[in-house]
Amino acid sequence: MEKAEIGLIGLGTMGSNLALNIAEKGHRIAVFNRTASRTDAFVENAGTLRDMVVPCYSLEELAAAIRPPRPIIIMVLAGKPVDEQIAALRGVLSANDIVIDAGNANFRDTMRRFSELSDSGLTFIGMGVSGGEEGARHGPSIMVGGTEQSWKRVEKVLTAISAKFRDEPCAAWLGTDGAGHFVKTIHNGIEYADMQMIAEIYGILRDGLGMGPKQIAQMFAGWNTGRLNSYLIEITAKVLAADDPKTGKPVVDIILDRAGQKGTGKWSVIEAQQLGIPATAIEAAVAARVLSSIKDERLAAEKAYGNGGVTRISADKDALLDEL
Ligand SMILES: NC(=O)c1ccc[n+]([C@@H]2O[C@H](COP(=O)([O-])OP(=O)(O)OC[C@H]3O[C@@H](n4cnc5c(N)ncnc54)[C@H](OP(=O)(O)O)[C@@H]3O)[C@@H](O)[C@H]2O)c1
Incomplete structure (x- = not known):
């Protein structure tokens, strides 16, 4: 059978969509997942x-299925599972093969992994992938860090599967070792700030001007037709317009006001501080997420000190909306 152009380990949400995207663009892909039933389900649903998919049930089988030098994308949970997967791959890969971590890694871990693999003959790529599940399936933004030679081996596939902006592929080699994951981290940090601004503007419209979710949805939909046009503004309008089918209430009013975070916002702030660069909007966004996550403490504080009530803004409403 014709060898696969590339391999992928981890058929979870991101990995399965990325694998289908690669297959759809005409590149044969060999896939492996720790839990074999997931591989079966993936193939059944392909x-x-x-x-275009070669299902593999061992790492040896995976290595044998790919054209050397073999690029293998790891798309498993970030952290220890990635180190375990790299260690296991060392036993089955040969010189010049390329291990690609496409999860959300801290770029400092990527630099460490790059250097740890350097004496093995294997090459490491740290690859930031943006766009979530939909992006992975139909066109993610791809940020690559590694050697130029390893980028050349994967450039064709990654360029083909990436999003396109004005006909330019959103996939690029950004520098050595941790460069791709660094850019992805800061990109996420900027997104944190963007989302916090959206939340605060929603708060001003709701509490300050007494507007309801549907009216605010219309404001966001309008902004999305102008220079603020973006994915986040677009989905904010959609979310605010949606009703919960069970209760009939606006979805935004029944979602618990408690947000979590996976780390990239915090890493952005840490790196900004290390470099002595003010990143105040990202810092405020990370702090707001932390405050949001400690709901029990917020409720206890409210019990002790009251919630301060809601202050309506007395300024001219239309003028204020123009300002926003
Ligand atoms: N979801 C997103 O929107 C998004 C966007 C950008 C980046 N990412 C990043 O992409 C990566 C994967 O996320 P996901 O959402 O696809 O996760 P997911 O749906 O939870 O899938 C996790 C995958 O990791 C595998 N896995 C977990 N622990 C493992 C271990 N110790 N050894 C081997 N395999 C292991 C699982 O295999 P089993 O089937 O055997 O459990 C599964 O294939 C993460 O780094 C995440 O931060 C996610």
Whole structure:
């Protein structure tokens, strides 16, 4: 059978969508997942792309299925699982093969992994992937860090599967070792700040001007047709317009006001502080997420000190909306 162009380990949300995207762009892909039943389910659901997928049930089988030098994307949970997977791959790969971590890694871990692999003959790529599940399936933004030679081996596939902006592929080699994951981290940090601004503007409209979710949804939909046009503004309008089918209430009013975080916002702030660069909007966004997550403490504080009530803004409403 014709060898696969690339391999992928980890058929979770991101990995399965990325694998289908690669197959759809005409590149044969060999896949492996720790839990074999997930590989079976993936292949069963691959539909017309089934012939472009080579299911593998051991790392040896995976290595044998790929054209050397073998690029293998690891898309498993970030942290220890990535180190375990790299250690296991050392036993089955040969000189010049390329291990690609496509999860959300801290770029300092990527630099460490790059250097740890350097005496093995294997090459390491740290690859930031942005766009979530939909992006992975139909066109993510791809930020690559590694050697230029390893980028050349994967450039064709990554360029083909990436999003396109004005006909330019959103996939690029950004420098050595941790460069791709660094850019992805700061990109996420900027997104944290963006989301916090959206939340605060929603708060001003709701509490300051007494507007309801549907009215605010219309404001955001309007902004999305102008220079603020973006994915986040677009989905904010959609979310605010949505009702919960069970209760009939606006979805935004029944979602618990408690947000979590995975780390990239915090890492952005840490790196900004290390470099002595003010990143105040990201710092404020990370702090707001932390405050949001400690709901029990917020409720206890409210019990002790009251919630301060809601202050309506007395300024001219239309003028204020123009300002926003
Ligand atoms: N979801 C997003 O929108 C998004 C966006 C950008 C980046 N990312 C990053 O992409 C990576 C994967 O996220 P995901 O959302 O696809 O996760 P997911 O759906 O939870 O899938 C996790 C995958 O990791 C595998 N896995 C977990 N622990 C493992 C271990 N110790 N050894 C081997 N395999 C292990 C799982 O295999 P089993 O089937 O055997 O459990 C599964 O294939 C993460 O780094 C995440 O931060 C996610």
